[in-house]
Amino acid sequence: MTAANTTSDSPDLVTQLSPSFGLPIAFVLIALPLLFVQIWVAVAFSLFGLFLMYQAATLRLVFTATDLDIxxxxxxIRRFPYQEWQAWQIFWSGLPILFYFKEVKSIHFLPILFDAKTLEACLERHIPPQSQKEKS
Incomplete structure (x- = not known):
């Protein structure tokens, strides 16, 4: 399972997203000044940041020709066939922190723990925005 070239001409294209530790580090850094305000809130933020850091280090999103594999x-651990997707969105594109997608039977929210630009490029290639509107 390795990252492939990201050309849209190849039908067998497989793209593995690189991890991004920006969001987990932000939670840990936000916890530092909170120590002076409310220690339990600071502990919660730092633990959540460490949890996200572990997830970023161990989880991989892989876009194949037919599905998103985790x-x-x-x-x-999971497979999401593109044919079942109805919509997707990356929240706060300037500072992406949350990825949402809706399937026929469920919705999913994932923190951005991987390269957001590559994620968006893969989503636009496999599930173009216009096809989302047609399915809604």
Whole structure:
């Protein structure tokens, strides 16, 4: 499971997103001044940041020709076929922190723990924005 070239001409294109530790680090850094305001809130923020850091280090999103696969280390833990997707959105594009997508039977919210620009490029390639509107 390795990242492939990101050309839209290849039908067998597989793209693995690189991890991004920006969001987890932000939670840990926000916790530091909170120590002077409310220690329990600071502890909660830092623990959540450490949890997100662990997730960023161990989870991998892999875009294939037919689905989005999620791996923990080398083990595939979820598969989301594109044909079941109805909509997707990356919240706060200037500072992306949340990725939302809706399938036929469920909705999902994921923190941005991977390269947001590559995520958006893969989403636009596999599930173009105009096809989202047609399915709604």
């Amino acid at each position: 791996y923990r280390s080398e083990t595939q």
